[in-house]
Amino acid sequence: MADLASRITKPEDAAPAAAGDSSAPEAQIEGANDGGNGGLFESAYDVEVKLSDLQNDTESPLYSVSSFDQLGLPKPINDGLLAMNFKKPSKIQERALPLMLGNPPRNMIAQSQSGTGKTAAFVLTVLSRIDLSKPTQPQALLLAPSRELARQIQTVVQTIGQFCENLIVEAAIPGNISRETGVKASVVVGTPGTVIDLIRRRQFDVSQLKVLVIDEADNMLDQQGLGEQCVRVKGLLPKDIQILLFSATFPDKVMTYAERYAPKANQMKLRQQDLTVKGISQMYMDCPNEKAKYDVLCKLYGLMTIGSSVIFVRTRESANEIQRRMEADGHKVSVLHGAYEGVNRDALLDDFRSGRSKVLITTNVLARGIDVSSVSMVINYDIPMKGMGDKEPDAETYLHRIGRTGRFGRVGVSISFVYDRKSFSALSEIANVYDIDLIQLSPDDWDLTEKKVQDVIKSSRAAPDYAPSTATKA
Numbered sequence: 001m002a003d004l005a006s007r008i009t010k011p012e013d014a015a016p017a018a019a020g021d022s023s024a025p026e027a028q029i030e031g032a033n034d035g036g037n038g039g040l041f042e043s044a045y046d047v048e049v050k051l052s053d054l055q056n057d058t059e060s061p062l063y064s065v066s067s068f069d070q071l072g073l074p075k076p077i078n079d080g081l082l083a084m085n086f087k088k089p090s091k092i093q094e095r096a097l098p099l100m101l102g103n104p105p106r107n108m109i110a111q112s113q114s115g116t117g118k119t120a121a122f123v124l125t126v127l128s129r130i131d132l133s134k135p136t137q138p139q140a141l142l143l144a145p146s147r148e149l150a151r152q153i154q155t156v157v158q159t160i161g162q163f164c165e166n167l168i169v170e171a172a173i174p175g176n177i178s179r180e181t182g183v184k185a186s187v188v189v190g191t192p193g194t195v196i197d198l199i200r201r202r203q204f205d206v207s208q209l210k211v212l213v214i215d216e217a218d219n220m221l222d223q224q225g226l227g228e229q230c231v232r233v234k235g236l237l238p239k240d241i242q243i244l245l246f247s248a249t250f251p252d253k254v255m256t257y258a259e260r261y262a263p264k265a266n267q268m269k270l271r272q273q274d275l276t277v278k279g280i281s282q283m284y285m286d287c288p289n290e291k292a293k294y295d296v297l298c299k300l301y302g303l304m305t306i307g308s309s310v311i312f313v314r315t316r317e318s319a320n321e322i323q324r325r326m327e328a329d330g331h332k333v334s335v336l337h338g339a340y341e342g343v344n345r346d347a348l349l350d351d352f353r354s355g356r357s358k359v360l361i362t363t364n365v366l367a368r369g370i371d372v373s374s375v376s377m378v379i380n381y382d383i384p385m386k387g388m389g390d391k392e393p394d395a396e397t398y399l400h401r402i403g404r405t406g407r408f409g410r411v412g413v414s415i416s417f418v419y420d421r422k423s424f425s426a427l428s429e430i431a432n433v434y435d436i437d438l439i440q441l442s443p444d445d446w447d448l449t450e451k452k453v454q455d456v457i458k459s460s461r462a463a464p465d466y467a468p469s470t471a472t473k474a
């Protein structure tokens with residue numbers, strides 16, 4: 001393992017850690033303030049990728065030996081995959097599906113890198129297990145940590161299931177299920193708080209549920225966060241339900257808990273050094289001080305032609321502030337965080353997916369799961385830290401944040417801003433966790449910085465031989 005100090009250069013003379021922003025860091029999980037459920041739109045200007053090479057490379061997480069036909073899925077489901085232009089399964093799809101589809105059903109704990117098709121893996125299982133002759137009887141429940149991710153998963157179920165006659169998929173997110181009718185769908189995708197409310201109010205009949213999927217399971221089961229709600233949900237469901245837990249990260253302490261939540265589960269786990277996605281070039285920007293971070297950000301956007309990008313910050317206040325300043329400087333940007341009402345959040349994300357807005361400033365609320373294939377750059381304006389005290393670097397959130405680019409074989413860049421000892425050592429620790437070398441960028445040499453970043457971004461559009469088509473309208 002390489003020495004940490006050799007991975008990133010220490011800014012010896014940097015000022016000590018600035019007195020932290022008085023405002024609280026934005027929580028990873030957001031379910032409140034929501035309402036409405038507009039349609040999702042996938043970007044019209046997808047970047048392209050040489051996928052066939054990756055799917056033949058035994059080292060790639062996209063590698064597989066079989067085709068979807070060989071997995072024995074029902075015809076309407078296979079037709080849905082064809083319509084989405086999914087030619088071959090990825091590793092997680094190929095290996096996890098036979099285990100999840102077996103009878104009697106067995107629980108599953110499955111880990112695979114960001115952007116490798118975990119959603120389709122569990123969606124295919126759900127679609128294979130439901131009885132379409134009972135279209136309004138809930139049979140599968142899928143839980144996600146944010147309304148955005150729940151809506152996205154809903155779209156994937158609808159898109160893969162577009163030839164499954166009578167398929168009804170509803171989103172159990174705040175404001176979406178009518179009090180009069182309650183849940184009237186065979187597949188329900190929701191956030192845990194809303195799901196509990198619906199069950200308690202007897203608006204959601206869970207008696208016939210066969211499958212429970214928990215996406216981003218390490219985050220969802222973490223006792224500091226949504227863990228308690230997920231335990232409550234499970235307590236209300238049939239005892240013999242098949243439980244499928246998915247994530248790109250499963251820290252040891254959550255793993256023990258996950259094994260209790262999904263007893264006797266088949267498991268697919270990754271080694272720590274295999275967690276990072278090779279297509280993402282991980283860089284860091286050595287800023288002279290905290291104030292300079294903003295100028296560096298503007299310079300980056302002024303200099304480079306970047307497709308879509310996401311800027312992650314620690315608090316809602318700093319997201320608003322950066323938006324205000326960037327707009328005053330003539331950049332067109334959007335901001336999305338938990339203070340926005342649900343319907344506004346939906347519209348903001350739809351704008352970003354469609355490419356109407358190309359820069360998204362957000363907090364950890366969108367760190368996980370969100371799939372917008374045109375994102376070619378992720379900026380960690382603030383290094384992710386754990387908990388309120390900001391004492392420990394949050395290596396899992398780092399991995400999920402940078403995973404918003406480099407989706408399914410695409411390439412992308414992540415740039416993490418450091419400016420003092422604290423941010424530097426936090427990033428060093430993260431680099432050590434994943435055994436990665438980060439590429440240094442300097443605000444003193446913009447020609448070189450531009451070249452390093454643009455080389456990656458340009459190659460994301462080079463020599464395509466295959467462009468996966470993704471979900472269109474829900």
Ligand SMILES: Nc1ncnc2c1ncn2[C@@H]1O[C@H](COP(=O)(O)OP(=O)(O)OP(=O)(O)O)[C@@H](O)[C@H]1O
Nearest residue numbers: 086088089114115116117118119248369371408468
């Ligand atoms: N077999 C396939 N062939 C082509 N494209 C695929 C295939 N499976 C999934 N994809 C596409 O890959 C992208 C990433 O998939 P998905 O969002 O499921 O990743 P994930 O593993 O859940 O990532 P994360 O950990 O970030 O949640 C999506 O746009 C999806 O449509």
